Amino acid sequence: MGSAIKPSGRRPVGRGLEEQGRGPRYEDRVTTENAFTRPAARGPRPPLAVSGIHDAGRRRALGALAAGVCLLITRPAIATPDELVVALRETFGDRKIQPGRVRFELPRLAENGNIVPALVSVDSPMTEQDYVRAIHIFSEKNPLPRILEMRLGPHNGRAAVSARIRMATTQQVLAVAEMSDGTLWSAAVDIDVTVSSCT
Amino acid sequence: MSRIGPARVRVPEQAKRGDIVEIRTMVEHPNESGFRHDNMGRPIPRHIVTSFNCTYNGKEVFSAVLHPAVSTNPYMTFHLRAVETGDLVFTWKDDQGGVTTATQKLTVV
Numbered sequence: 001m002g003s004a005i006k007p008s009g010r011r012p013v014g015r016g017l018e019e020q021g022r023g024p025r026y027e028d029r030v031t032t033e034n035a036f037t038r039p040a041a042r043g044p045r046p047p048l049a050v051s052g053i054h055d056a057g058r059r060r061a062l063g064a065l066a067a068g069v070c071l072l073i074t075r076p077a078i079a080t081p082d083e084l085v086v087a088l089r090e091t092f093g094d095r096k097i098q099p100g101r102v103r104f105e106l107p108r109l110a111e112n113g114n115i116v117p118a119l120v121s122v123d124s125p126m127t128e129q130d131y132v133r134a135i136h137i138f139s140e141k142n143p144l145p146r147i148l149e150m151r152l153g154p155h156n157g158r159a160a161v162s163a164r165i166r167m168a169t170t171q172q173v174l175a176v177a178e179m180s181d182g183t184l185w186s187a188a189v190d191i192d193v194t195v196s197s198c199t
Numbered sequence: 200m201s202r203i204g205p206a207r208v209r210v211p212e213q214a215k216r217g218d219i220v221e222i223r224t225m226v227e228h229p230n231e232s233g234f235r236h237d238n239m240g241r242p243i244p245r246h247i248v249t250s251f252n253c254t255y256n257g258k259e260v261f262s263a264v265l266h267p268a269v270s271t272n273p274y275m276t277f278h279l280r281a282v283e284t285g286d287l288v289f290t291w292k293d294d295q296g297g298v299t300t301a302t303q304k305l306t307v308v
Contacts, residue, residue: 115270139268143234147268150277155260157219157280164270166232197232197268 084138087145097176097184104175104187113167113197121160122177132159134178141171166197203228203299208289210303214281225274226291226299232267248273250292256285281307
């Protein structure tokens with residue numbers, strides 16, 4: 001029944017031309033007249049908001065913006081914006097941060113960026129010889145890259161901590177564990193944030 | 200306003216020697232990040248808990264440095280190996296000089 005209804009009251013655009021063996025041309029479908037193509041006889045052109053020079057400047061700015069967006073889209077999966085890199089270097093120096101040994105549990109989707117439960121556990125025996133010295137949580141896109149740092153020792157018995165943190169936006173969050181032998185292990189988690197914490 | 204609210208700590212009353220117990224802590228605090236604005240568009244000044252530590256019979260067993268990205272009413276959990284009966288003392292400090300402490304006894308059997 002539904003498929004039998006034909007559009008009524010509206011002239012099928014270009015249909016007549018197609019039946020004559022010619023497809024609809026662009027000009028037949030789209031009105032090409034606008035403020036720039038309007039004949040002068042119809043009246044003076046409306047004043048333009050920007051002059052040609054400014055327009056060029058705006059075009060350049062838009063081009064730069066587009067380039068920036070492309071850069072964002074094509075950047076590598078593990079993103080490390082400058083502030084995060086600086087914070088990591090200040091905290092750990094030139095030591096290598098390796099992926100692994102850290103289990104970082106964060107909700108895949110945070111409906112409220114103000115309260116995001118985060119759970120970090122580290123694969124470590126927690127003995128006097130081999131233990132986790134510290135656990136750090138870093139953010140990629142919060143206003144400040146540092147979130148929390150917790151100092152542990154062999155007396156903790158188990159390297160598992162949790163906290164509630166804030167997320168400004170959809171981003172990647174990094175948990176780094178500093179071992180007693182000085183090595184650094186990490187886990188990165190993607191999180192989608194519906195409501196930002198910074199409003 | 201600048202006072203740190205009461206703290207809530209959950210420690211098991213009893214534990215066997217050598218057991219690993221989970222300790223849950225929370226302190227009431229606005230933890231204002233300093234990045235928010237009020238209805239008039241004025242920035243709300245930062246007021247956050249900056250440090251937390253826990254001692255077990257006088258020895259520090261856990262500490263944390265908190266940044267503005269920690270939620271209101273900072274909540275943290277960690278683990279501890281029960282070694283001997285003793286007091287766990289929890290201390291929170293904020294960036295306006297506010298301090299609050301909580302004490303819980305852990306009995307080791």
